[in-house]
Structure formats: C-alpha cells, structure tokens
Amino acid sequence: MQYKDYYKIMGLAREASADEVKRAYRKLARKYHPDVSKEPQAEERFKELGEAYEVLRDPQKRAAYDRLGSAWQSGQEFTPPPEWQTSGFGFQHDADEGGTGHRFSDFFETLFGHAFHAGAGTSGARRRGQDQHARIVISLDDAYRGATRIVQLAVPEWDARGGRVLRDRKLQVQIPAGVIPGQQIRLAGQGTPGMAGGPPGDLYLEVALQPHPLFQAEGHDIYLNLPLAPWEAALGGQITVPTLGGKVDVRIPPGSQSGQKLRLKGRGLGGRTPGDQYMVLQIVTPPATTPAAREIYEQMSRELSFNPRSHMGV
Amino acid sequence: MPDETAVVTATILDETVTLSVGQLCEALGLGIDDLMTCVQEGLVEPRGISPQTWSFTGPALSRLHKALRLKRDLEIDISGAILAVELLEEAERLRARVRALEQLLGTAR
Numbered sequence: 001m002q003y004k005d006y007y008k009i010m011g012l013a014r015e016a017s018a019d020e021v022k023r024a025y026r027k028l029a030r031k032y033h034p035d036v037s038k039e040p041q042a043e044e045r046f047k048e049l050g051e052a053y054e055v056l057r058d059p060q061k062r063a064a065y066d067r068l069g070s071a072w073q074s075g076q077e078f079t080p081p082p083e084w085q086t087s088g089f090g091f092q093h094d095a096d097e098g099g100t101g102h103r104f105s106d107f108f109e110t111l112f113g114h115a116f117h118a119g120a121g122t123s124g125a126r127r128r129g130q131d132q133h134a135r136i137v138i139s140l141d142d143a144y145r146g147a148t149r150i151v152q153l154a155v156p157e158w159d160a161r162g163g164r165v166l167r168d169r170k171l172q173v174q175i176p177a178g179v180i181p182g183q184q185i186r187l188a189g190q191g192t193p194g195m196a197g198g199p200p201g202d203l204y205l206e207v208a209l210q211p212h213p214l215f216q217a218e219g220h221d222i223y224l225n226l227p228l229a230p231w232e233a234a235l236g237g238q239i240t241v242p243t244l245g246g247k248v249d250v251r252i253p254p255g256s257q258s259g260q261k262l263r264l265k266g267r268g269l270g271g272r273t274p275g276d277q278y279m280v281l282q283i284v285t286p287p288a289t290t291p292a293a294r295e296i297y298e299q300m301s302r303e304l305s306f307n308p309r310s311h312m313g314v
Numbered sequence: 315m316p317d318e319t320a321v322v323t324a325t326i327l328d329e330t331v332t333l334s335v336g337q338l339c340e341a342l343g344l345g346i347d348d349l350m351t352c353v354q355e356g357l358v359e360p361r362g363i364s365p366q367t368w369s370f371t372g373p374a375l376s377r378l379h380k381a382l383r384l385k386r387d388l389e390i391d392i393s394g395a396i397l398a399v400e401l402l403e404e405a406e407r408l409r410a411r412v413r414a415l416e417q418l419l420g421t422a423r
Contacts, residue, residue, distance in 0.1 A: 022389075029388050030388055036384075036398070046387075173322055174321050176324060176325070183373070183376060184372065184379065186324060186327055187322050188325070204379070205324065206379070216414055218407070223414050259418075272330070280414065
C-alpha cells in the first residue's frame with residue numbers, strides 16, 4: 001500500500017488552516033472536475049483531491065493522519081503503525097454520498113475503515129435501496145446499433161450489523177440502440193440493495209462517446225466532413241458516402257461549394273425518431289504534379305474568367 | 315443480489331420517458347426546494363400546471379444530475395450550478411464546432 005501525501009495533493013502546508021483547506025479544495029475542484037476539465041488525468045486527480053479533502057476537512061481524521069508524521073513520502077510503501085488497529089476510531093464519512101459507489105484508495109480504507117455507518121435510526125427499518133449513478137463510455141457504433149457491455153461498479157451493501165461495505169460488482173448491460181451522448185440509461189433494480197427486505201434502487205448510467213475518426217455526434221445528429229473533387233462539386237453527380245448504418249448513395253447538386261451542408265434525413269442517432277446526418281462539403285483540389293494535371297489547370301485559368309476574390313474588390 | 319452474468323437491459327431516458335416529481339427526487343436524492351429552483355431558473359421544464367401534477371422527461375434527469383454533481387463537488391449553490399451546466403453545454407457545442415472546423419481545415423491532431 002502506498003502512502004498518500006494529502007497535503008501535497010492539495011498543494012498545502014501541513015499547518016494550513018481549515019479555511020485554507022476549503023479554499024484549496026474549491027480551487028482545485030473547479031480545475032479538475034471531470035464535468036469541467038478537459039485535462040487527460042482530470043478524473044484521477046479529482047478522485048485524489050476528494051479523498052484528500054475528506055481527510056483534511058475533518059478535524060478528527062486530519063489529527064489522526066497528522067499523527068503518522070511528516071517523514072513519509074508520497075507513494076512510499078506504507079504499513080499502518082501497530083497501535084492504529086486498536087485505537088478504535090469510529091470514523092464516519094460520506095464517501096458515497098449521492099450513491100456513486102465511489103471508492104477511496106487502500107491507504108484511506110486502511111486508515112479510516114471501510115465500514116460505512118448507516119445514518120442514525122435507519123437500521124432495521126424496511127427501506128428501498130439508493131439509486132446509483134455511474135458513467136459508461138461507448139463507441140459511436142455501439143450507440144447506433146446497441147451493444148452489450150460489462151460495467152464494473154463498487155456497490156455499497158449492508159452488512160449484518162447494518163454497516164455499509166463496498167463490494168466490486170460486474171454487470172452485463174444491454175445498451176439499447178439509439179443512445180445519444182449525455183443521455184442517461186436506467187437499469188431498474190440494479191442500484192443499492194434495500195434494507196430489511198426493501199426493494200433495491202435503480203442504476204443510472206450516463207452515456208459518453210469515444211471520439212470517432214469520421215463522425216461527430218451532436219445530440220441526435222451526426223456530422224461528417226465530406227471531401228469532394230472540384231468536378232464533383234461543379235458538375236454535381238452521385239457519390240457514395242459512409243453513414244453509421246452503412247454506405248449510402250448521395251446526389252451532389254451542381255455548383256456545390258465548400259462549407260455547404262447536405263442532409264441525410266433519419267441517418268443519425270436515436271430510436272423512434274432518429275436524427276439526421278449532415279455532410280459538410282469540403283472541396284479538395286488534386287495536386288498539379290504531372291504535366292497533364294498542370295495542363296488542365298492552365299486551361300481552366302485561360303478559359304474560365306473566375307475571380308474567387310471579386311467580393312473583396314480585388 | 316442479481317446474478318452477475320445475467321444481461322440486464324437498460325431503458326433510454328429520452329423524451330418519451332416520463333418521470334414524476336417523486337421519481338426524479340428519489341433518483342437524484344434531490345429536495346423539492348432545489349427542484350423548484352431548477353424549474354424557476356429554467357434548467358428543466360415540467361409538464362403540468364402545479365408541482366403536484368408536474369412530470370418531467372428523461373433528459374431533465376441528466377441535466378439535474380449534472381447540476382447536483384457540480385453543486386456538491388464544487389461546493390457552490392444551486393443557481394451557480396445551473397449557470398455552470400448551461401455554460402458547459404454551450405462550451406461543448408462550441409468544441410464540437412471547432413473539432414468539425416479543424417477537421418475541415420485538415421489541422422486536426
């Protein structure tokens with residue numbers, strides 16, 4: 001198990017005041033919150049930060065942590081002092097407030113215990129389990145066609161004494177076709193188990209999409225940049241384009257220009273009322289690297305009176 | 315405990331799914347006061363005339379969930395969280411546009 005330097009994680013001195021702890025947390029939370037931050041390690045950093053704050057904002061936990069001393073280095077192999085086991089701390093924390101099943105590090109769990117305490121007066125009563133929330137990242141193809149994916153969760157459960165423990169759980173989820181990014185899907189009865197025979201809560205998964213090399217999803221609609229040869233744009237004609245559902249023939253109107261959008265109705269995401277696929281035209285010029293190609297461009301230059309900058313008055 | 319190898323089918327919470335005030339509050343651990351604020355500030359729009367008969371569609375749950383997560387994690391009030399959700403959605407739309415334009419210009423990566 002590795003030692004965690006909670007002060008270093010929060011960028012604080014060991015003598016930082018409670019106010020400084022709070023300010024540092026808020027500042028770093030805004031920086032690393034996975035909803036806000038686009039930094040690659042944001043989620044990991046935010047989890048670390050949450051754990052550090054959980055300890056440093058609680059005077060009892062902080063005092064206990066401080067008693068380990070300041071000689072430890074972050075990441076150093078750590079074994080708790082022998083008297084720790086018998087010191088009888090009854091730590092209480094809301095690691096899984098909101099039912100996220102979020103798990104702290106082994107270091108935290110060893111020091112502060114993984115027996116979560118139920119709120120006073122709730123044990124014994126029949127109660128519906130909490131709804132749980134998690135996130136699932138799938139490919140755009142999976143979103144379009146639907147897929148079965150394994151979701152790994154840390155599920156809080158009640159033990160025999162009414163305390164709460166986290167258990168790893170794998171769930172095979174059938175994701176229906178037509179989910180869109182940011183949407184929630186619900187798995188009835190797959191949340192936290194109920195207490196004293198109460199029904200389980202539901203599990204909600206927020207859908208996120210991996211980037212796709214060709215398509216961009218915007219809600220139900222799909223965007224594709226569609227390269228065209230100059231003659232395809234000028235003369236029009238039929239070309240084959242990719243869609244999530246396979247190849248489709250599309251008629252390009254004569255006189256098309258870069259930046260214009262074509263729409264393929266009903267070729268986007270979504271079940272009963274699917275979105276559309278928009279294709280943004282992008283005219284690509286063939287290189288003038290052979291004498292024949294040069295001749296064609298020179299002929300166009302001689303014979304077409306065309307000034308693409310006429311609207312600029314030049 | 316359900317069998318771990320069984321496949322569980324998910325329901326998409328789209329516009330066709332209706333959630334009552336009770337279901338929404340239960341799912342999100344949300345108090346009625348915060349829900350009222352979210353409605354008043356236009357984060358989510360209920361159907362029905364009075365809070366007793368209000369119902370919401372699936373996407374309301376996503377937006378509320380995000381707002382509550384920001385409220386809790388950033389220790390801000392609900393109005394601040396609503397503003398943050400709206401600005402984040404706007405930023406996401408703009409990012410998608412930038413990605414598309416970059417691809418168009420061949421400057422992606």
